[in-house]
Amino acid sequence: MNLTKLLSIGLIATMGFSCTTNEKKEEEKASGVFPHAMPEIKPNIPLSAAMDRMFDYPAPRVQDNPLYTLFKYSEIDGFDYNGGDGTISRRDPSRPILVNGKYYIYYTKRHTIVPPIGSRRAVEATDEIPSTDWDLCDIWYATSKDGFSWEEQGVAVKRPQKPTQGWRSVATPDILIWKGKYYLYYQAFSEPSGLRGDWCPVSVSVSDSPEGPFELGKANVIPNGAKGEWDQDVIHDPFPIVFNGKIYLYYKGTYNKWEDKRDKYAVAVGLAIAEDPLGPFEKNTLNPVLNSGHETCFFPYKSGVATIVTRDGNERETVQYAEDGVNFKVQSAISLPPIAGGPYTPDAFTNSDNASGIKWGVSHFTNQGQRGKGYSIIARFDCDLSTDEPDKFFKGSNVFHKSDVYFKQGLGGKKKSIKAATMVK
Numbered sequence: 151m152n153l154t155k156l157l158s159i160g161l162i163a164t165m166g167f168s169c170t171t172n173e174k175k176e177e178e179k180a181s182g183v184f185p186h187a188m189p190e191i192k193p194n195i196p197l198s199a200a201m202d203r204m205f206d207y208p209a210p211r212v213q214d215n216p217l218y219t220l221f222k223y224s225e226i227d228g229f230d231y232n233g234g235d236g237t238i239s240r241r242d243p244s245r246p247i248l249v250n251g252k253y254y255i256y257y258t259k260r261h262t263i264v265p266p267i268g269s270r271r272a273v274e275a276t277d278e279i280p281s282t283d284w285d286l287c288d289i290w291y292a293t294s295k296d297g298f299s300w301e302e303q304g305v306a307v308k309r310p311q312k313p314t315q316g317w318r319s320v321a322t323p324d325i326l327i328w329k330g331k332y333y334l335y336y337q338a339f340s341e342p343s344g345l346r347g348d349w350c351p352v353s354v355s356v357s358d359s360p361e362g363p364f365e366l367g368k369a370n371v372i373p374n375g376a377k378g379e380w381d382q383d384v385i386h387d388p389f390p391i392v393f394n395g396k397i398y399l400y401y402k403g404t405y406n407k408w409e410d411k412r413d414k415y416a417v418a419v420g421l422a423i424a425e426d427p428l429g430p431f432e433k434n435t436l437n438p439v440l441n442s443g444h445e446t447c448f449f450p451y452k453s454g455v456a457t458i459v460t461r462d463g464n465e466r467e468t469v470q471y472a473e474d475g476v477n478f479k480v481q482s483a484i485s486l487p488p489i490a491g492g493p494y495t496p497d498a499f500t501n502s503d504n505a506s507g508i509k510w511g512v513s514h515f516t517n518q519g520q521r522g523k524g525y526s527i528i529a530r531f532d533c534d535l536s537t538d539e540p541d542k543f544f545k546g547s548n549v550f551h552k553s554d555v556y557f558k559q560g561l562g563g564k565k566k567s568i569k570a571a572t573m574v575k
């Protein structure tokens with residue numbers, strides 16, 4: 151092709167493009183109708199509330215939204231569950247950390263003579279019979295070279311001797327690396343879970359190595375709120391990151407619940423900030439900072455903090471972001487979020503103002519096993535909530551289940567008897 155021909159094609163193409171753009175603008179102005187081609191910015195025409203807020207997301211199309219992702223799961227082999235008889239359980243894993251070429255995760259492990267009898271029967275729990283899946287547990291750790299295949303190594307934090315806090319069970323850990331030391335924050339139960347709700351203070355243990363030994367650093371490191379405050383009873387799922395040069399520790403609280411209003415249960419997430427891992431932790435004055443969520447999952451993202459909100463509340467199954475780590479806004483709605491997710495977060499402790507986000511992690515599945523033999527397993531999840539070149543595989547906008555997933559949900563409430571009566575006829 152000669153140069154003249156090339157130039158003229160270029161000119162025609164440019165003219166064509168500017169005509170289309172101009173035409174589009176004219177069209178918009180003339181009709182005030184939303185255009186066929188997706189506008190990159192909010193068009194200057196009257197918009198419905200839904201189309202107006204579409205431009206408040208990181209991108210108007212979900213497929214282009216860096217804070218939207220699909221989640222894909224892989225089984226982790228190498229963890230023995232005693233044939234699934236409910237006597238061994240692993241749950242609530244920490245985020246993986248990478249030290250000297252090896253990933254480490256920490257998690258709740260229960261190995262009891264019988265499966266849990268349930269929180270409603272907590273008074274019947276003994277030194278050998280667990281009430282809940284996280285009763286009579288220790289914190290164990292596993293390592294991996296690739297994040298897919300893991301090897302259990304042993305106990306990281308053993309429940310201490312009575313009466314030290316946590317003698318009944320230590321559970322739901324997450325890890326902080328701060329000035330070369332490793333800190334595990336975890337729930338320390340001194341009674342069977344279920345006796346007074348799911349009551350336990352948070353302890354922190356410290357070690358010079360990711361492999362331990364971990365020694366108790368401080369018990370009750372994040373104190374409960376005063377009577378009448380939302381977090382008076384529950385400080386759960388402690389989850390530390392480094393942000394703004396400080397330790398930002400997010401935690402879950404269930405409220406509006408105990409003692410006499412169990413069916414009014416609500417969940418929120420609070421933030422406590424410290425300059426030293428052993429505290430003092432100061433609670434944010436705007437707490438709670440999330441109106442939804444359950445197990446906590448936060449990560450530094452660009453110059454702010456992002457979170458995966460999994461279950462409970464109006465904003466469950468969303469990804470949210472806060473430039474200041476406090477005022478979170480919904481960025482996307484997601485499907486199949488990782489429950490109790492611990493994301494591998496390269497910038498969890500780097501205090502970066504351009505954090506790269508996350509691509510994988512570990513999470514748990516509860517409700518394994520037959521009725522009365524409940525236990526949990528840890529699995530790997532993959533996703534794309536990172537600032538790298540997007541992996542299109544994770545930006546698909548739908549998840550389709552087989553019908554059995556829907557049918558297995560079952561019918562309850564008043565309609566159950568209507569259905570039963572109809573079926574008989």
Ligand code: AAL
Binds near residue numbers: 337387444445
């Ligand atoms: C979870 C967490 C906390 C609760 C229990 C074990 O998944 O929210 O850890 O106490 O359930």
